[in-house]
Amino acid sequence: MSKDLEHAFVTELENNQNIVHKVCTLYTNDREAHNDLFQEITIQLWKAYPKFRGDAKFSTWMYRVALNTAITLYRKSKKRVQTIDYESVIFKIQADEYDATEEQQLKLMYKAVKQLNDIDKALVFLYLEDKDYTEIAETLGISEVNARVKMNRIKGKLRTILNP
Amino acid sequence: MMDELELLKKDWQKKDVAHPKLSYNDIYSMLWKKSSSIVKWIFVISILEFALPHLLYLLPSTRNNLNIFGSTGFDNYFIGFSVFYYLVVFYFIYQFYSRYKEITVLDNAKNLMSKIIKTRTTVKNYIIFSLAMILVTVLLFMLGIYLNNDFSNLISEMGDNVKKMSPEKLKHTLIIAIGILGVVMTVIMGTVYFLLYGLLLRKLNRNYQELKKLEI
CATH class of the missing domain: 1.10.1740.10 (RNA polymerase sigma factor, region 2, helix turn helix motif)
Known part of the structure; x- marks a missing residue:
């Protein structure tokens, strides 16, 4: 080439x-x-x-x-x-930008996302990258409706991880 | 929860990953590294699987063993069997190649997985066919020995203990030994194969099931 x-x-x-x-x-x-x-x-x-x-x-x-x-x-x-704790060093936590509770909340959220399975992570990743459901569905090869349903389930899953 | 995910989204888009940025040269050098993707592994393993039984035939001992049919009038059957065998093998290679060519990383995740699984299924069917053929060959050997009355040259190559046995007894021992060996070999090869692929494709299968579950 x-x-x-x-x-x-x-x-x-x-x-x-x-x-x-x-x-x-x-x-x-x-x-x-x-x-x-x-x-x-x-x-x-x-x-x-x-x-x-x-x-x-x-x-x-x-x-x-x-x-x-x-x-x-x-x-x-x-x-x-x-x-041991790679999550905490993954993202530059810019302490001055956030108040302590928000930062703590974010840390927990990142940790929770890392616990999801491969497919769920892919959906969350595209969601965080601000992709619409059409694109999420096309990337994974599922229908748009299913992508939405799945995303709602993932939110539920994250909720359970965060508040056991 | 919605708020938290929105919060995460804002944060996510604002931040760079705390990983040293790679330079132009870092990335450039990666272009020439070898891929270790499962598709490449499936390809390599499959080529080995297609080639291995034929390499085995190149060993002098295997070829000599096959000569046993020379004196039993099995020649024609054996040629017919070989023609059938190679036709099927070429069919498998063709099917494998065309399915392999269809795999592209630009597909959506589900299609990509399903194509890899299809390619793998071709190899799986080939393996089942090959194992069955080994058993048939073993069976033919046993039959060949049973029908072969000229054992003098065989016996002369063996040790003193064997010479003391009656030809009839020797024949039966040989047939049983080959039978057991054949079955054990087939089982071992089959187990190794299915373990190997099971491990290789564990992640892929899990993710594919996860995506398929959504469609129900």
Whole structure:
């Protein structure tokens, strides 16, 4: 493949890497696994890139490939060290911006989301990224109605995790 | 709860992940790394599965064993059996390849999973067929030995203890031994195969069931 294509791809991914990092954060529990998944998503994006050619926004197209890789294609790396409290370092908690209760609430929410199963996480991820139900449904291959029903159930699940 | 999720949404969109940003060169170097996706694993394992029984045939001992049919008039049956076997194998390879080609990461999650499972089913059917063929071959061996009266060359290759046995007894022992060995081999191969795939596809199956559950 030509150098131009490589350059275009790497630049796009460099600018949009936050999306991939967020997926990795949701689906892995330690830094090593995070990097591993990031790499696999990059490989899958790169393999699919020739088929992309600008018919959608690069970022839109990334969501699908990244989630497919995380949910379906990715095999967890063998060396699995359970790290204790990765959640607390996942997101930069900017203490000055929030009052303590809100920050605490957010921490608990992130922790609860991490406990969901792979499919539920995918729905929550797209929801948090402000995707509408049409796009959520298309990405996962379910109907829009089912996506809504599922999202309501997930809210219920989160409620149970937060208030046992 | 709604409020909390909305709160999370605002926070989520505002923040960067606390992970060091990767540089252009970091990402560039990843392009050439090897993928470890399950699709690649299925492909590699399947190629091995298609190739392995044929590699086995290349071993001199296996070929010699098959020569036992030379003196029993089983030749024609054996050729017919081989033709049938290879036709079926090529059908499986063709089906596997066309299904494998259909897998694309650009599909929606459910389609992607279902295509992977279909590809895997092709390999599963091939394995069941292969195991059945092993059993049939073992059966043919047993039949071949039963019908073969010329044991002198076989016996001369064996130890003194064996020579003391009557040809009749030797024949029966051999037939039973081959029978047991064949069945044990088939069971072991089958178990290894299903364990291997079971582990490989555990996550995929779980997620696929989760998505399918939604459609009911």
